[in-house]
Structure formats: structure tokens, C-alpha cells
Amino acid sequence: MKKAIFQRFILILSLALVLSGSIFGAAISKIILDKTEGDMLYSLRIADHGFDYESDLKAQVDSLKEVKGNEVERFTVIDLNGIVRADSEVADSATMENHKNREEVIEAMESGVGYATRRSGTLNMPMLYVASISDNGKFILRMAVPFSGLEEYLGLLIPAILISIGITLAVSILLSERFARSVTKPLHEIAGELLKLKEKNPEFHFKKYKYEEMNVIADTTLQMALSLKESMDQIEFERMVRQEFFSNASHELKTPLTSVRGYLELLENGMAKDEKMKKDFMSRIKKETVNMTNLINDILMISRLETKEAEVVLTEVRICPLVKEVCASLEPLAKEGKVTVNLSCRPLMMNANTQQLRELFSNLITNAIKYNKPGGKVDVTVNSEAKEIVIIVEDTGVGIPEDAKLRIFERFYCVDKGRSKKVGGTGLGLSIVKHIVNYYNGSIEVESKLMEGTKFTVRLPKAQIIKKEI
Ligand SMILES: Nc1ncnc2c1ncn2[C@@H]1O[C@H](COP(=O)(O)OP(=O)(O)OP(=O)(O)O)[C@@H](O)[C@H]1O
Ligand SMILES: [Mg+2]
Numbered sequence: 001m002k003k004a005i006f007q008r009f010i011l012i013l014s015l016a017l018v019l020s021g022s023i024f025g026a027a028i029s030k031i032i033l034d035k036t037e038g039d040m041l042y043s044l045r046i047a048d049h050g051f052d053y054e055s056d057l058k059a060q061v062d063s064l065k066e067v068k069g070n071e072v073e074r075f076t077v078i079d080l081n082g083i084v085r086a087d088s089e090v091a092d093s094a095t096m097e098n099h100k101n102r103e104e105v106i107e108a109m110e111s112g113v114g115y116a117t118r119r120s121g122t123l124n125m126p127m128l129y130v131a132s133i134s135d136n137g138k139f140i141l142r143m144a145v146p147f148s149g150l151e152e153y154l155g156l157l158i159p160a161i162l163i164s165i166g167i168t169l170a171v172s173i174l175l176s177e178r179f180a181r182s183v184t185k186p187l188h189e190i191a192g193e194l195l196k197l198k199e200k201n202p203e204f205h206f207k208k209y210k211y212e213e214m215n216v217i218a219d220t221t222l223q224m225a226l227s228l229k230e231s232m233d234q235i236e237f238e239r240m241v242r243q244e245f246f247s248n249a250s251h252e253l254k255t256p257l258t259s260v261r262g263y264l265e266l267l268e269n270g271m272a273k274d275e276k277m278k279k280d281f282m283s284r285i286k287k288e289t290v291n292m293t294n295l296i297n298d299i300l301m302i303s304r305l306e307t308k309e310a311e312v313v314l315t316e317v318r319i320c321p322l323v324k325e326v327c328a329s330l331e332p333l334a335k336e337g338k339v340t341v342n343l344s345c346r347p348l349m350m351n352a353n354t355q356q357l358r359e360l361f362s363n364l365i366t367n368a369i370k371y372n373k374p375g376g377k378v379d380v381t382v383n384s385e386a387k388e389i390v391i392i393v394e395d396t397g398v399g400i401p402e403d404a405k406l407r408i409f410e411r412f413y414c415v416d417k418g419r420s421k422k423v424g425g426t427g428l429g430l431s432i433v434k435h436i437v438n439y440y441n442g443s444i445e446v447e448s449k450l451m452e453g454t455k456f457t458v459r460l461p462k463a464q465i466i467k468k469e470i
Contacts, residue, residue: 002180009176017165029149037115040130040143048134048141057086064088076142078105089122104131108140117147186214190221197225248412252295252426256288298428301359302411305435317352319382320345326361327380330369338374341365345382350389350462352440360436363429364456368395370423391458399450409434
């Protein structure tokens, strides 16, 4: 690019020099010609005044030449028939051919004065001719001088022209070099900044440039680089989340599968001594397969919620009967953990998917029972505000540490792995809840104090506008 700018600069400059030189040359030539013609005409007029056309014309043209003191000047007297009456360069004018057809003579006869430039046959050199009708109107007085236009001045002009071309070229080479650098340097710097995208934590430093266009390019590139970096980070983050998800999911599936295989091997090797033991192994295998099915269902539910699948059917759901049904199904769990569940619910309707709402209540209430203390309490309240349905699930359980509060909504996150395993948790419940809440454009908050209890507050807008991303 630098080379291209440089070459074009020099090309344009050379063109400009040639063009301006030609125009200048033409103008100077014209000025010289006009000036010489003017001088010659003036000389002719003066000569005409002093001429006596009745006496010896040859002697008079010769004396004119002497007065001018120029050896190569030539004076000729021609009559109106074109016959040369006297010529300063030729002794006997009678030997000369008729001049009627000479360009300057024709023009002088037509308009009083005539001009011509051509090579003289007599003197064998380029000449300028000026012819003028005499005062008495009977003769044409002609003067000729050697004339080579600008060529005469070339010896003087060429060094001056060469010096000025040299200076102009040197200055323009310098300028074009600087200009080319001022254009290409920012581009190299911008490209250099872009390469930082490969770094882990790039810090972009785009400079301010002299040319506004460069700043526009730099700003746009910066914006592009930042958003590209953001997208790359997002892709990297999603890749990590996916990888973590797969390793967690396979781990969670591997555990029940290992135990199923263990029990099957025991059965195969005849380790079950009696029918009772056999039944016990069978029921353990069944429990593990139920766990696996539940886990896969949870994963599928999250994936459906993430993609906001079109097949989710929304109906008018009566909230209270639904929560009551969930609480009833969880009664055995509550009894087992010696936990009391209290329900306070206003009769409410919501346009939603029954299965999703059941999952939401079930997960929150199950957690409140599972992570409670014996003799603990769970209060479930469903209320209506102006534009929202407010669901509160409060317990008197073990609580959630401050640093875990944000993470509990992540897939497979358990505050205490051991405890979750004991109570049969995989860490997907709250992730499902969060996805459902997002699906209905709602919000979820958690307040908790260690060993005192936890309060989950879910707000769901009554007017449902579900955005489907398909
Ligand atoms: N009410 C609560 N009190 C105390 N800790 C809780 C409560 N709810 C959730 N947690 C903590 O948050 C973690 C994530 O909960 P989540 O419901 O997502 O998973 P889980 O209950 O372990 O498993 P899953 O719900 O998939 O069976 C739990 O492991 C638990 O440590
Ligand atoms: Mg749970």
C-alpha cells in the first residue's frame, strides 16, 4: 500500500509537471512570437515612412539592414503583382520567383498586415515573416528574421527547469513517503491490536489519529474486537458449562448404574440367600432405576425449558388445589423428617402449564422438608398482588451459607454433597425452578440464615406473555 501511494503520488506529480510545463511553454512561445511580430511590424512601419519608392529600392533595403546591424535580418520590397523589386539578401531581384503566393503576402494584401513562419529556401533556416502594405498602397514591405521560438531560450530554461523539477521531486518524495507512512502506520497498529484477541485477557489500546477516517476505523475495530471477545468468552463459558453438565450428568447416572450392576451380580452369583433378600435386592434395583428416570426427566425438563419448546400447553390452572395435591404427596417425606407443612393459599387462577407449576412447588417444598431439622416447620403461602402471584416457601431448616446463595440455582450444585446424597438430591431441583420462573418472566429470591431457616419468594406475572425462542 505504501508503495502504491508513493507510485501514484509520483505519477500525478509527473503528469502535473508535464502538463504545466507544456502549457507554460506554449504560453511563452506565443508571447515571444507576438512580441517579435510586434517589433518587426514597428520596424517595417518606420522603414515605410522613410522609404522613397521612386528611387533605388535595392540600396534602401541594404541600408535598412545596415541600420538594424543584424546580418541575418532580411528586407524585401514586393509590388502588388508579387514581383520582388528589391531584396537585401539577393543582388538581382529579377532572378527571384514571384512572391504572390507567399502566405504573409496573401494575408497582407487581404488585411494590410500578414505573418508567416517557415523555412526560408534562400537562407535555409526557420524564419518569421511579417509583411505590411506600404503607406502609398503600391508595395508590400516584408521583413524576415530567423525564428526558432522557445528553442532559442532553451539553453537558459533547461537548467532552471531541471533544478525546479529536482526540488519538486525531492520534496514530493519526502511528502509522499510521510503521507504513506501516516496512512499505513495506523493500519498496522490497528491490526496489531486485533492480534491481541488471541490473548486470554487482552487490553486494547487504540490511539487517536490525525485523520478522522482512521479514528472511525479504529473505533469500529475496537467495538468489533470487544464484541468478538465477548462472544468468544460467552462461547467458552457455554462450552465449560456444557462440559461440566455432561461430566455431572454422566457421573450422576453412573452411580445408580453401578449399584444396579452390583445388585444384579449379587443375584447372578446366588448371593441372595432367601426370597426376602432377593426381594430386597429387587426393590433396591427398582429404586435406583426410578432415580435414574427422575434424573433423566429432570435433565429433559431443563433442556425443554431452555429451548422454550412450542409444545408446552398453557391452561387456566387453579393454584390452591395444585399446591394441596403437592403437599399431600409429600406428606410421607415430611413425616419421615418429622416436619410439619402449613399451607395458606388464596383461591387463584393462572394461565400456565400444570406440570411446570407442580414441579416448581414440589421442588421448593421438597427442599424445605429435606433440608429441615426434626420437629421443623414449613410454611407455604400463595398470595395475589396487583400484577403478580407471590409464592413463599419458608422453613426452619439448616439454612444456606451466604457464598452458596447464588450458586444453588446452578445445575448439579449441592451445598453439602454428603447431605444431598443422603436425602437423595442431585442438585437439579432449584435449576428447574429457576428455569420455570424465567419461562414465565418471573423472579425468585432467597433469604437464609444458617441453622435458622430459609425463605424462597417467587413472583410470577399474572398476565403471561411467553416468549418462545424457536
Ligand atoms: N430450603 C433449603 N434449605 C437449605 N438448603 C437448601 C434448601 N433448598 C436448597 N438447598 C441447598 O441447595 C442445593 C441445591 O438444591 P436443589 O434443589 O437444586 O438440589 P437437591 O435438592 O440437592 O437435588 P434435587 O432437587 O435435584 O433432588 C441443595 O443441595 C441444598 O444444599
Ligand atoms: Mg431439591
